[in-house]
Amino acid sequence: MSSVLLRATTAHAAWLEQIHALAFSADDAWDAEVFATQLDLPGMFGLIAEDQGFVLTRVAADEAEILTICVAPAARRQGAARKLLAGAEKIASAWGATSMxxxxxxxxxxxxxxxxxxxxxxxxxxxxxxxxxxxxxxxxKII
Ligand SMILES: CC(C)(COP(=O)(O)OP(=O)(O)OC[C@H]1O[C@@H](n2cnc3c(N)ncnc32)[C@H](O)[C@@H]1OP(=O)(O)O)[C@@H](O)C(=O)NCCC(=O)NCCS
Structure with missing residues (x-):
């Protein structure tokens, strides 16, 4: 598995839907259209740990928010979420956020x-x- 985080684009929307469906119950499912729409919004970015999971984050002025973070069951307890969280904090901070x-x-x-x-x-x-x-x-967290 790759240790590099990729920036999510609308082209990843179907994959994001799949991983999200594996990680959350059907009641909480987000479909590909939701992800594509979200990723196009200003202040929004997504990071992908390839074949493992992803995080979606929104930055508004000096505050950032994790909208969702998930890792496929088969890829858990290997540090993917920790890495995604740290990556999201780093980008949010570079975009001007001081709190996540x-x-x-x-x-x-x-x-x-x-x-x-x-x-x-x-x-x-x-x-x-x-x-x-x-x-x-x-x-x-103060970032
Ligand atoms: C929560 C979730 C994202 C963790 O993903 P992960 O890649 O397995 O997490 P990591 O391997 O990076 O674990 C980092 C730390 O988180 C904690 N952790 C992760 N899974 C845990 C578990 N099942 N039980 C207890 N602690 C856990 C541990 O402190 C772990 O460090 P350690 O492995 O050194 O003990 C994953 O379980 C998931 O996708 N769950 C369903 C979706 C979800 O609940 N998302 C969060 C919504 S707020």
Whole structure:
């Protein structure tokens, strides 16, 4: 597997849909059209760890947000998400962001560990934010 991160373009939209569908439940599926539209928006960028997963990030002024990050089940626990997160922080910072935000379900222990170990701290809570009834925890890292 390659260790290089690629910039996602609209040409990757179908692949992004496939990986997203492997990582999230059908209720949370995003289709290729959604990805293509998102990637065309100003301030948006995506990074791909080839054959593994991707991250989609939005930058607005000095704040950035991870919209989604996912890794195919067969490629997990090999450091892909850690690398994608670090890559997204680096680009967001180069684009002028000083903080990175994201939201995670209280039930998502894997993602919580990933973010905690990457230096993210809890700054807010949205009660029963997710369809499964779990709360959404807002995390932030100064980048
Ligand atoms: C969360 C997710 C992106 C992690 O991807 P990954 O490539 O397997 O993560 P990494 O290999 O980079 O792991 C980095 C660190 O995250 C933590 N972590 C990752 N998966 C974990 C798990 N299943 N259990 C506990 N900690 C976990 C660990 O601290 C890990 O470091 P370590 O392997 O040295 O212990 C992946 O499990 C996924 O796609 N899940 C479904 C989609 C999702 O929930 N996205 C996040 C939405 S907020």
């Amino acid at each position: 935000f994201l939201e995670v379900s209280t039930y998502n222990y894997a993602a919580f560990d990933l973010y905690k170990n990457a230096g993210y701290e809890r700054v807010g809570l949205r009660k029963r934010y997710y369809s499964d009834g779990s709360d959404g925890v807002i995390l932030r």
